Amino acid sequence: MSTKYPQVSGYDLVQQIGGGGFSIVFRAVNIPEHRVAACKVILLTDQSTDKDRKIIDKELKIHSILKHIHVLEYIGAVTVEPKYKDHYIPGIYILLELAAGGDLFDKIAPDLGVGDEVAHLYFNQLLDGMEYIHSRGICHRDLKPENILLDIAGNLKISDFGLSSVYRLSNGKTRFLTERCGSLPYVAPELNNQDPYSAEPIDVWGIGVILFTMLAGNTPWDEPTKHSPEFQAYRSGEIFDMEPWNRFGRNALSMLCGLLAVDPSLRMTIAQARQHPWCIRPSQLARQSASVLADKLTESLRINGDMDYVTATQQDSTADADGDTEMGSHNSQFTQSLMLFSQTQAGARYTPHLTRFYASLGPALLMPMIKETLELMGVKCKIPPQDNNGMVKMRIGSYDRRKVAYKGWVEIEHFTYKAMESGSFCVMSRDEGNPLSWRQLWKDLLTSTAIGPHVLKKTSS
Numbered sequence: 379m380s381t382k383y384p385q386v387s388g389y390d391l392v393q394q395i396g397g398g399g400f401s402i403v404f405r406a407v408n409i410p411e412h413r414v415a416a417c418k419v420i421l422l423t424d425q426s427t428d429k430d431r432k433i434i435d436k437e438l439k440i441h442s443i444l445k446h447i448h449v450l451e452y453i454g455a456v457t458v459e460p461k462y463k464d465h466y467i468p469g470i471y472i473l474l475e476l477a478a479g480g481d482l483f484d485k486i487a488p489d490l491g492v493g494d495e496v497a498h499l500y501f502n503q504l505l506d507g508m509e510y511i512h513s514r515g516i517c518h519r520d521l522k523p524e525n526i527l528l529d530i531a532g533n534l535k536i537s538d539f540g541l542s543s544v545y546r547l548s549n550g551k552t553r554f555l556t557e558r559c560g561s562l563p564y565v566a567p568e569l570n571n572q573d574p575y576s577a578e579p580i581d582v583w584g585i586g587v588i589l590f591t592m593l594a595g596n597t598p599w600d601e602p603t604k605h606s607p608e609f610q611a612y613r614s615g616e617i618f619d620m621e622p623w624n625r626f627g628r629n630a631l632s633m634l635c636g637l638l639a640v641d642p643s644l645r646m647t648i649a650q651a652r653q654h655p656w657c658i659r660p661s662q663l664a665r666q667s668a669s670v671l672a673d674k675l676t677e678s679l680r681i682n683g684d685m686d687y688v689t690a691t692q693q694d695s696t697a698d699a700d701g702d703t704e705m706g707s708h709n710s711q712f713t714q715s716l717m718l719f720s721q722t723q724a725g726a727r728y729t730p731h732l733t734r735f736y737a738s739l740g741p742a743l744l745m746p747m748i749k750e751t752l753e754l755m756g757v758k759c760k761i762p763p764q765d766n767n768g769m770v771k772m773r774i775g776s777y778d779r780r781k782v783a784y785k786g787w788v789e790i791e792h793f794t795y796k797a798m799e800s801g802s803f804c805v806m807s808r809d810e811g812n813p814l815s816w817r818q819l820w821k822d823l824l825t826s827t828a829i830g831p832h833v834l835k836k837t838s839s
Contacts, residue, residue: 386471387454397809416476422468441539448507450537451475479528480730483813487678489595497592499663503534509648515546517577521584522564532671532712545577563780567602579642586637594622600780629656672715690736690834691721733806733820736834740800741770741790751828784811
């Protein structure tokens with residue numbers, strides 16, 4: 379009897395949409411109730427330790443008590459133990475709200491940002507979510523672009539509580555934290571020594587890095603230490619005469635400096651940030667339609683031409699690969715405007731990545747060319763045994779210019795365009811690393827001398 383994924387609380391796992399290594403993310407559908415969710419599967423083996431289990435249990439307990447519009451909703455979890463591997467694939471199956479709008483930072487062109495209006499809207503939503511999380515006595519400790527998602531209406535969702543910790547006890551007393559965790563470009567400088575640290579300023583620093591990234595299209599430095607010339611220039615004040623710092627408005631710069639105060643005792647609090655002039659001004663987007671928000675969010679991608687690759691063969695459609703209508707869940711004004719549906723051989727399919735393109739070569743010819751091109755860029759590539767489901771897959775990984783590791787997949791399936799010609803639909807799906815660096819890798823690949831001539835691009839009518 380072949381093993382399979384179980385039904386999880388009434389949900390069937392119907393399409394893999396992310397993940398790799400020890401976890402996989404699926405789109406999950408509850409057909410009778412016409413509901414769609416995400417299911418994160420953390421694979422279990424005989425080598426999985428009790429320590430591993432305790433870390434996951436802690437994450438689930440913390441996430442399960444958080445209920446807020448700007449926190450990704452936790453629905454439930456079930457476990458299939460390895461002893462049942464003859465029937466089902468062992469793992470911890472975690473049902474979560476499906477972030478149908480995808481990654482926020484997947485929509486940002488590197489070194490351009492999203493502009494002041496979009497940054498202002500999402501910064502306020504991030505403050506709302508983090509203020510609530512802190513009100514529950516919880517510190518996130520891993521705020522970074524890849525943990526910021528969007529729902530079906532374009533609302534910001536804070537995700538991934540794997541490094542979170544309770545710092546305020548039931549008696550109201552707060553405790554210092556001691557664990558060193560987080561990614562170097564986003565971690566607060568006080569974590570570079572061994573002293574215990576206050577919880578809330580750690581998250582405020584992460585909020586500051588995210589705001590900078592929205593405004594600039596990149597992180598401010600590779601690490602907040604003496605080893606980083608950019609961070610040293612920030613501490614001395616020299617950086618304010620350099621790009622992109624010198625193009626920020628006075629209020630935006632004041633906000634960034636307050637959130638990114640090196641001394642945590644001088645760092646702005648969330649309450650103070652909410653009262654800052656840059657923050658309290660009325661939002662120009664909050665009352666606009668979802669399509670207006672989507673257009674504004676992807677404006678930089680349209681200006682630099684990225685959307686011409688994503689939508690090269692785009693057709694207006696409301697059906698997914700199974701011919702249904704995503705059960706009324708994905709085809710919102712926001713997701714349609716973001717072009718999260720790709721034209722594939724089976725029809726329009728929900729694809730929560732804007733790092734995709736169409737090519738005039740078939741998969742058998744295109745994949746070796748992509749592999750060779752990426753390896754010349756210093757990217758490690760490995761083609762695993764294929765599933766024979768019509769899709770060719772390749773695992774890739776490397777480090778970006780901020781020394782952050784990225785990993786993901788190149789997935790290619792056959793696509794017929796112009797009725798007769800054989801081509802490919804290629805998706806680059808990231809499961810680890812900065813989405814801005816991943817987008818830059820995608821752009822470098824499809825504009826390379828080897829791949830570029832075969833990439834389809836939307837032409838103006």
